[in-house]
Amino acid sequence: MYRHKVRYFEADQQGVVFNMWYLGYFDEAMAAFLEEGGLGYRQMLDAGFDVQLVHSEIDWGSSLRWGDEAEVRVGVAERGSTSFALDFDVSAGEKSVASGRTVYVVVATDGTGKRPIPEILDKALGPA
Amino acid sequence: MYRHKVRYFEADQQGVVFNMWYLGYFDEAMAAFLEEGGLGYRQMLDAGFDVQLVHSEIDWGSSLRWGDEAEVRVGVAERGSTSFALDFDVSAGEKSVASGRTVYVVVATDGTGKRPIPEILDKALGPA
Amino acid sequence: MYRHKVRYFEADQQGVVFNMWYLGYFDEAMAAFLEEGGLGYRQMLDAGFDVQLVHSEIDWGSSLRWGDEAEVRVGVAERGSTSFALDFDVSAGEKSVASGRTVYVVVATDGTGKRPIPEILDKALGPA
Amino acid sequence: MYRHKVRYFEADQQGVVFNMWYLGYFDEAMAAFLEEGGLGYRQMLDAGFDVQLVHSEIDWGSSLRWGDEAEVRVGVAERGSTSFALDFDVSAGEKSVASGRTVYVVVATDGTGKRPIPEILDKALGPA
Numbered sequence: 001m002y003r004h005k006v007r008y009f010e011a012d013q014q015g016v017v018f019n020m021w022y023l024g025y026f027d028e029a030m031a032a033f034l035e036e037g038g039l040g041y042r043q044m045l046d047a048g049f050d051v052q053l054v055h056s057e058i059d060w061g062s063s064l065r066w067g068d069e070a071e072v073r074v075g076v077a078e079r080g081s082t083s084f085a086l087d088f089d090v091s092a093g094e095k096s097v098a099s100g101r102t103v104y105v106v107v108a109t110d111g112t113g114k115r116p117i118p119e120i121l122d123k124a125l126g127p128a
Numbered sequence: 129m130y131r132h133k134v135r136y137f138e139a140d141q142q143g144v145v146f147n148m149w150y151l152g153y154f155d156e157a158m159a160a161f162l163e164e165g166g167l168g169y170r171q172m173l174d175a176g177f178d179v180q181l182v183h184s185e186i187d188w189g190s191s192l193r194w195g196d197e198a199e200v201r202v203g204v205a206e207r208g209s210t211s212f213a214l215d216f217d218v219s220a221g222e223k224s225v226a227s228g229r230t231v232y233v234v235v236a237t238d239g240t241g242k243r244p245i246p247e248i249l250d251k252a253l254g255p256a
Numbered sequence: 257m258y259r260h261k262v263r264y265f266e267a268d269q270q271g272v273v274f275n276m277w278y279l280g281y282f283d284e285a286m287a288a289f290l291e292e293g294g295l296g297y298r299q300m301l302d303a304g305f306d307v308q309l310v311h312s313e314i315d316w317g318s319s320l321r322w323g324d325e326a327e328v329r330v331g332v333a334e335r336g337s338t339s340f341a342l343d344f345d346v347s348a349g350e351k352s353v354a355s356g357r358t359v360y361v362v363v364a365t366d367g368t369g370k371r372p373i374p375e376i377l378d379k380a381l382g383p384a
Numbered sequence: 385m386y387r388h389k390v391r392y393f394e395a396d397q398q399g400v401v402f403n404m405w406y407l408g409y410f411d412e413a414m415a416a417f418l419e420e421g422g423l424g425y426r427q428m429l430d431a432g433f434d435v436q437l438v439h440s441e442i443d444w445g446s447s448l449r450w451g452d453e454a455e456v457r458v459g460v461a462e463r464g465s466t467s468f469a470l471d472f473d474v475s476a477g478e479k480s481v482a483s484g485r486t487v488y489v490v491v492a493t494d495g496t497g498k499r500p501i502p503e504i505l506d507k508a509l510g511p512a
Binding site (some may be wrong): 168 | 392393408411412415426451479489
């Protein structure tokens with residue numbers, strides 16, 4: 001789980017976290033999720049693999065405010081041959097805030113395109 | 129149409145615009161779209177109405193790089209009683225980059241909740 | 257002390273944290289410093305006071321990278337009648353990264369301008 | 385001169401542009417200034433040179449609000465053997481907002497450290 005205390009500048013004139021910052025939270029939560037699974041992001045890069053975001057979606061039911069202690073839970077939604085999808089759930093205390101999904105494609109760091117999910121990543125995503 | 133020259137700090141270590149900034153682009157493009165339709169955002173606020181984002185989705189086919197002159201085209205996707213959806217298309221020169229959709233709910237600025245789409249907004253969205 | 261793990265999108269194409277984010281760190285570090293001194297920012301606002309940044313300066317000797325665990329130490333540099341200055345020191349592990357200073361003016365939240373430093377803030381800043 | 389229409393998310397809960405975004409403006413204004421002088425940033429990189437920010441300072445006399453059309457004027461403040469300083473002046477319409485200074489060191493893109501200001505950069509900075 002990724003925890004984040006909402007920063008002052010993330011709240012906009014409406015007093016709530018501006019929508020784009022949620023994608024920043026998801027990015028950190030994804031890296032933390034893989035790390036909990038035993039795969040540091042740098043380690044993946046060093047092995048010649050990277051991930052590219054090809055899809056994101058977010059549904060908001062509520063909002064975060066400055067100082068809120070947000071918690072982002074991550075789960076594996078789908079696993080394909082060269083891509084995988086993660087589900088995100090954002091809450092703060094008792095408050096359910098938003099849910100989201102992102103789809104990543106695995107690519108080679110040498111610029112030669114898509115790759116099948118490597119074993120180190122497959123393991124980090126957990127049992128299928 | 130909203131035009132934006134990609135800023136240096138919007139590109140990440142992969143050399144491409146980090147995903148969250150697209151939601152920032154959409155926000156500006158939405159305001160520009162309404163303004164082209166004759167409704168300044170402040171004018172809407174002054175009339176007692178605001179919009180809240182309840183859903184966003186983005187699909188990327190390519191990426192933007194620092195200095196790219198991005199163009200964001202906006203269209204009305206759906207129109208409900210208290211909400212509406214916009215479609216976004218992001219390109220740079222000949223390059224098609226991403227498409228997205230956002231759904232907004234109309235609320236009263238006095239905190240009393242949802243409101244039917246007011247006439248000034250309905251007009252700005254264009255013929256149904 | 258304020259701790260912050262550098263987020264992916266804070267690093268730019270040079271692979272180092274883009275300069276503007278340091279001012280974001282200082283802002284959080286300032287709020288944390290006052291809170292350690294017993295004054296929550298909301299509490300200050302509720303008492304009718306706010307602070308406005310009128311000056312900032314930063315000197316960089318090194319840089320932060322993605323994943324670095326930054327530590328920001330804060331100290332009181334100067335204390336005037338309606339303003340005060342804080343010193344910031346940014347490091348990551350053994351690495352000294354940057355130092356900075358910011359000057360804040362105390363204002364009334366009702367828009368009526370400058371105010372002498374209130375007792376609750378004076379106490380939070382520590383012994384003169 | 386660099387022009388920027390303040391984006392919604394750059395304004396914070398106080399309704400004014402959060403301080404860190406000014407450093408983002410300066411960065412774009414610097415690149416625009418060099419480009420007006422005939423040196424594209426990419427061109428400088430291609431020639432093997434880059435600049436690193438080692439100092440920044442900002443003084444605020446007023447603030448920018450959402451939708452303000454900010455203008456950032458740039459001038460050369462100092463020119464050393466391996467470094468140079470730029471002055472920035474931020475205004476919006478009749479309103480004088482802030483002034484700033486940044487100091488850059490010229491480095492080799494191959495990681496071998498400081499370099500004397502190359503002729504292409506010297507020319508772009510204008511007559512000494």
